[in-house]
Amino acid sequence: MSGYGKWVAGRKTKWITLLLWIVIVGALTLIWPSVNSQVANNASNLPDDLQSVQAGVVAEREFPGGSGVPALLVWHREGGLPEEDLVHIGAVYKTLAELPLPHQNFVPPLGQLPPQALAASLSEDRSTLVTPVLFDKKADSEQLGEAVNELKKRINTATGADPSAARVDGEELSLRVTGPVGISIDATGLFENADVSLLIATVLLVLVFLLLIYRSPILAIIPLVAVGFAYGVTSPVLGKMAEAGWITVDSQAISIMTVLLFGAGTDYCLFLISRFRQLLKVEDSKSQALLRSITDSSGAIAMSGFTVVLALFALLLAKFGAYHRFAIPFSVSILIMGIASLTLVPALLAIFGRASFFPFIPRTPHMEAERARAKGKPAPKPKTSHNKGIGGLVVSRPWMIVGVTVVVLGVLASFASGIRFTYDILSSFPKDMESRQGFDLIGKQFSPGELAPAKLMLDTEGKVNGEDLKVVLSGLSYVDTVSDPQAGAVNKNIMGFDIEFKNNPYSLEAMSHIPALLATGEQALVDVGVDSPAGSVWVSGQTATQYDNKEVGERDTDLIIPVVIGLITLLLLLYLRSVVATLYLVATVILSFFSALGLGWIIIHYGLGADAIQGAIPLYSFVFLVALGEDYNIFMISNIWKKRKHMPLKQAITEGVNETSSVITSAGLILAGTFAVLATLPIQVLVQFGIITAIGVLLDTFVVRPFLVPALTVLFGRLAFWPGKHQEVVQPQLERAE
Template sequence: MNNFANKYGNGVTGPRGRWITLIVWIVLTASLSMLWPTVNSQENNSAANLPASYPSVQADEVAKREFPNAEGLPALIVWHRETGLTDDDLKAVQKFAETFTAKPLPEQTALPPYHQMPLPALKSQLSENKKTLVTPIVFANGAETDVLNENFDALREQVKSQTGADPFAEKLASDRLIVRVSGPAGISVDAVGLFKSADVSLLIATVLLVLVLLLLIYRSPILAFIPLIGVGFAYGVTSPILGYMAKIGWIEVDGQAISIMTVLLFGAGTDYCLFLVARFRQLLTVEPNKWTALKQAISGSSGAIAMSGFTVVLALAALLLADYGAVKRFAVPFSLSIFIMAIASLTLVPALLAVLGRASFYPFVPRTPDMIRERAEKKGVPVPQIRSRKTIGARFASLVVRKPWTVIVVTVAFLAGSASFVPGITYTYDLLSSFPKDMQSREGFTLIGQSFSEGSLAPVKLMADTEGKAVDLQAVMQKLEYVDTVSAPQKGAINPNIVSVNVELHANPYDNEAMKLIPELRAAAESALQAAGVAAPADRVWVAGQTATQHDTKQAGVRDERVIIPVVIVLIALLLLAYLRSFVAMLYLIATVVLSFGSALGLGWLVLHYVMGADAIAGAIPLYAFVFLVALGEDYNIFMISSIWKKRKQMPLKEAIREGVTETGGVITSAGLILAGTFAVLATLPIQVLLQFGLITAIGVLLDTFIVRPFLVPAITTVLGRAAFWPGKTYDVEEARLKGESV
């Protein structure tokens, strides 16, 4: 291994190797960027999230086949005036319908003929309080978001020209005409718009944050840019590779995955760079030859960097096992980006350090004591006194070794206490709750809920194969206390025995309460079929619509957690076992990061619920946070424990623990602050699911950085002593000295 490390070090940092390495990265990045599309250009934000085996997907297929005229993506145009809609307002509605009936928008499939209705008939469509009217315009399923967005722009311009004002810009409290675009199409367009606007601001904020933190930590303008250059090249290679894979259909990518991938690259990528940079800086204070110092830094940190990267890559790749598409789409972008970033950290960054040498750390250039003395003598100034001061990290390390049981009890009590709040967390699958309250489509939904039934925004489509028997689905559904209205039944276009009704619930169709009603609706329909003598009624009922989709989304999330979480734990356990060759160490390293995850989830809920006023967190958050925190948290454990494992061959275990914690404390603290900061940037976005994920992940990284890594793990190692290495080979330095063996 030492031979390989030396050859590898010479290859990327030698007089020719460093320049070759730089040229290869430049050529590779430029070539891929010219030949293949960027990943952002291949985003598909309307990709399916549920596999064909889920009931709501099967129901959608039945609906498309049997009721094609009812299919499509509806946009609900909400017309509202607080003092009551006027005749002029209704004439604007008629003119709107006339315009887009005569000249349909691209992908438009249906628009009720409001322009053919006399005003009294149109007034009958108003809400009971006469303040609101909802007019649907239906677009084809699968219509591109960009097309829909352009359609909505044209729609807005038409309404503005007809009314002589801008009702889309009016606040909800206004007495003037207010118009909003809501419904599934409006929500979809607004969601994509939020992610697109977030991408640029997220990238700028992340770069600035990392740059500022690096400047504050290392106080070197040159060094601050080295990790950013590494991340930039890694992204430059990753983006076209992912773009090409998406273009030829190997993978699907969406805006949410790309946003989080950017944060992950900057956070984890900078961490890997710092593992090498910190070791190089430390060696420059004892080694006069910068080439020797760099090779030793590479030799000493490359194993930990490679192992850390491989751990994260495998953990993120486990997301491929997910049923839910939005989770599955994370796997390839995340794992590939980290894989390429790890390669950049082990090749490009060392090459940059080889080119710049000690100047990388200007103006605080690290020098050996002899170099400091010679420099002072040349300038004719007194030689500065080099004082050995005990750092805060060294003091904490001494405390851990002196009082390990106290440290274990205190840290476990804190982490377990924080994790105790996890059972009280409320989860939501409400799509709208993730968006800002002032978003156009959400405001439209609010107006609908105030004037009509909230269920009218997204009715449940219930279909049943009656086999020609007398089954009054409309009457059966209308008897249910949680149902508001039920449409007249329709017969299937291909199989007339299949009957369909649209059911509007009293509850918000996106809420948890509505989701719980899906099994009850199905059971009521099955009971009606069974009473009529229909055979196998369970196979002859289908429930479609947004609420049914969200019900299946929850089921998919539960299934994914049960499958992926154990797989991630097993994969990381096997990697730790192979790297450390210690079953005992593997167990407590896994246990500590899992405990840290639970603590982060509990503390995150306290902040989100009691400080920020959130009633619930997105149902996908626990799985996202687990995979990231367990994989990234194990990175810090690996880096620190690697140092302890090496030092135990040269000194007693307690001293090795003290030295290992002290040596790695600074770089892990710096890396943790940067990683937590980059995830915290997500908390500044207006999208609740990203805010919640960013906040909880940032808290978890800070817990790993300031509690698990410096206190809990070394304290457990101290208590276990030689047993921490079982069944691997232990090397007792004190015993060797007593026997007169060389150390």
């Protein structure tokens, strides 16, 4: 490793390393597109063989008039909609029929109806009307947003006002666009608006933390420069991969990737910087100190980065598109950040040398004495400390520490069993967001199911009476309304029904009715003698899609979590060559994860008042926490493993814990802080993810790493290295100082 250090941070090579990074970033930026220019927010999350996807194909073929993605226009005026408003609404739909919007798929002929006919569809108090506009399924959120903006301009022209800006509880005519189109536009807008604020907040937080911890402006800038260069390479690499069609990226993945780069990337930089600072206090030569710090820390940094990369690559096993799309951006960004930490950061430290830590420059006792002599002052006395710190406490009372930490973490973990999950995307939106306000109006004035009706389709082979089946469907306890039967456009034997549920169509309760609805349709075919009804019944719509999202997401969670545990276990086993140490390191991180989940639920549910957390959070949090949590264990354990070769094990644990405590505390605070930034965004799924992940990092930083892991190492003793051997070093008897 010393040879590698000379290559990247030697007297001349440090400039070559810096120049290479500048050239690479500049060249890639010029020839390849940025990842932000290749974002696709309408990518499918489900495989083609799932029921809801197949149902969507059937619906588009057989019922093209209603197969688009609906935007629901919720018109509302307190006290009732007068005839003048209905005339304006009819005029809007007349223009939509004559001059369709971009990507418009279908509009009902409301422009041909008199106001009295529209009035029949008003809510009971005559204050609200819901009208649909259907758009092409292939249109992405940006295209849909442009179309809806054009729609609002036409509405402003027709009404002579701006209903979208009017309050929903006022006496003016208000308009809110909701339904799948409105929800999609708002979801994308939240992430797009969050990108810049998230980046600024993350950079400022990391900068403030570094200044507070190291009190050096140069040192605070070095990790940020490294992260900036890493992002400068990551963005065009991912952009080129997306342009070539190898991967698909969305706004959510890019937002979280940015946070991950700053958090994890700063950690890797600090692992090297802290060792460099330690050695500058015992080495007169800054070059020798840097080479030794590279030799001492590069293995742990490489192992930590590789652990995270491999864990994130496990997301490629996911069938759910959102999980799968995270794998490559996250893995590539951490891989490039790891390379920057092992090449660019050493080069920058070599360039600045001791000045990196200005104004608190670390010097050897000899240098301090020379400096004092030059100023005519007495040489400072060497600092001695009899405080054994946390390491001494762990070594002296391991049983107590293991007992207390396991009980505390276990109690917190027990709360994880009470977590309730939701797959309702609307619950992630701020209450004043347009699509959520529109949905709330629909739920108040009509059936919530009108937000996103389901379509039941059956290949009846001409044997089913549509009116009889409508009666059966209307009698289902969870169904609010059923349309008249419709015949397929291509296959006349395919019969379709539009069904509105009584519940919020995005709720778990509504999703649970999808299997029952399919079973009802299959039973209807069996009753008339259809032999194999299983492939002849389909349910399309947002509720069916959400049901499949839930099922696929749970399948991915059940698969990926054991795979990540297995991969990290294998890596630790190869690195430490100890079965026992590997097992308790993995076990402590898993315990920490469930504790974070439990404490996160306490805060989110009892503190913030949320009834449930998003169903995707456990998998996201697990992958990040288990992978990143092992970083700190690897850094500390590798230090102990090296020291025990030339000192007694308990002394190695004491010094290993104490030497790594400051840097891991600093790194943990920065990493937790960057994830906590997510909790400041107006997106509940990111708020919940940020809270749980930040808590997990803090538990690893302040409980698992300094107390539980070293205490277990003390208790296991020589057994901690099994099947490897540990030769206890006998410390020579020192004479007592009087």
